[in-house]
Amino acid sequence: MTTLTIPQTTTEELGPFTRTIFPDGTSVVFRESNHSYWSDCKSKTAKGEQVWSGTAPRLAGVSTVVSPYDFRPDSLMKWAAELDHVGVARVFGGRECPSDPADIRSALWANKVTWQQARDEKADTGKAAHEKVLHQLALGNEPDLNVLLPHERGFGQAIYRWVVDREPEFIHAEQVVASLDNGVAGTLDLRVRLNNSRIGLDIRDGIAVIDAKARGFIPASSLAQVAGYDKCVVDCGLGEPADHLMILKLLDDGTYREIWVDQDKTPEQRHEGFLAGLRVYRQAAEYMKQTQAALR
């Protein structure tokens, strides 16, 4: 396996922003604090302090514009309700449960087991595995699992297991990409070359864009999201369309699952899946504007 040796973008730190300059000379700026992408940024001095701001147009995030694909919230609601049920069992298991829903909610909140808190904790767990193991491996390091908290280590093991099985050649990792014509930008997890297959695994050759997820529920939008990253890779000149798009679902027991996206479709058809979501997202915003204008 080779490491990340093909830096095809350059970056520049500008106050709280990071500018990514693509091979064709175009660029986007990213603000970490609120995960926003802008076409540019500027600074001015106010009250003796340098103040930075993004310059319009603001680019929509790839993960944001695919949200129309999650049009049916039932699965998400079921998942959220189940998390709350787990919280209730943990807090009141074997004891009398209050009759006032507000009291139940307060107790769950105090014990940090509401579905929002459970979701955020999961996100932190996934972020740690991403940053401390997956990204480090892509950079050529071999991180100790001790860099993760005990409850996070299963995800780290799963990453190592996948790397052992697939032997990927890392091309891009945590890479800012953009499709300026479509007004979108995002940060892809991994772009790799698959050129090996361990016995027992299906054979996969060629370039793959991969999004690793440590959460339990994988919504439909996640699949369109990977297609969006691939569209951005092509549009900003970082490479050819990928041969494979994949969600790498990491499990806390040290195993993983691969979810291949639109396997039998052409790259153009996969990109069209993303663009269809983008069109609905834009039209939904247009409808909202009309409503707000009428009710003003």
Next chain:
Amino acid sequence: MTASSTKAPTGKGASNGNGTGDPLATALAYEQAITDRADAERDGENYEGVLTPRLLGLLRPLLVQPIPGYYIGHTPRHSQSYKGRDGKETKWPPHDITGISGAQVQATRMSNVLGRQHWRKLARYAKDGQLVQVWIIVGNDLAKARIDETGQLEPNGADILISEDGWGAYNKGPDPANHYKGAETSAIKRVFARVGPGEEVYRQEVDLELKPEDQLAPSTDPAVPEVVTIDGDRVAALTDLAQAWVTEPDDKDEQSKRTKQITRLLRSEGLTGEIKSVTQGFAGLTPGMADNVEAWLREQKGGAA
């Protein structure tokens, strides 16, 4: 030695201590039991002043034993108030807060379990002490380690087995001395928890003690699990198997790649700590992990490309 497998004593208001009726005495006895167990682990490993990855692996379950409830504080939502610059009174905190009342119990646990010479705190302050980055490192020769101007840890020859960092901030009050202390306190407890002591508090797997009669059952069995690793013969057999696969090709680069594959395989099995050599890594495997590694190696031998 089973003394440390007792439950963590519950909080200051608890009535179910060890029967003495003195929660502080109960908490101290509990910590002493953990210290005794750590001493026994060191003796069993013929400790001669060096904290090895294997010894650290044996001691870590003691580091993460729950913090006694005596040292855990709970601040209910809106139980306090303060006046802002505009004179307006604000209720605080915005939600219930549960946390360790002081970092000293975590520091003492670190010293008791690891030995004071095997851990160190480094801090880097900014904004007149309102912001601080704290590193906790575990290992040997730690006096050599430094933090560079960007906040990265530079070992400078220190043998670092664990490193964790975190940020803290505090800007209340006009006195910078308060800022330094407040910011460091806010960071260090969290960083200690990442290393081990108090991690259950930050995961909120702690008995909150809102009311003594409402105590929750412990979420996990607090008994210290015995880690059984494979014997020397098994290590030797696995080493032979690995050696045969690694040296199969003449190409040194390919051999190096295969060695890396094996260390990654060990990580995928959950092995923590530094892996200085394949053999040393094998020595840390449990029988179940060793079975998986052996199966993988035999699979490679049988069908290597």
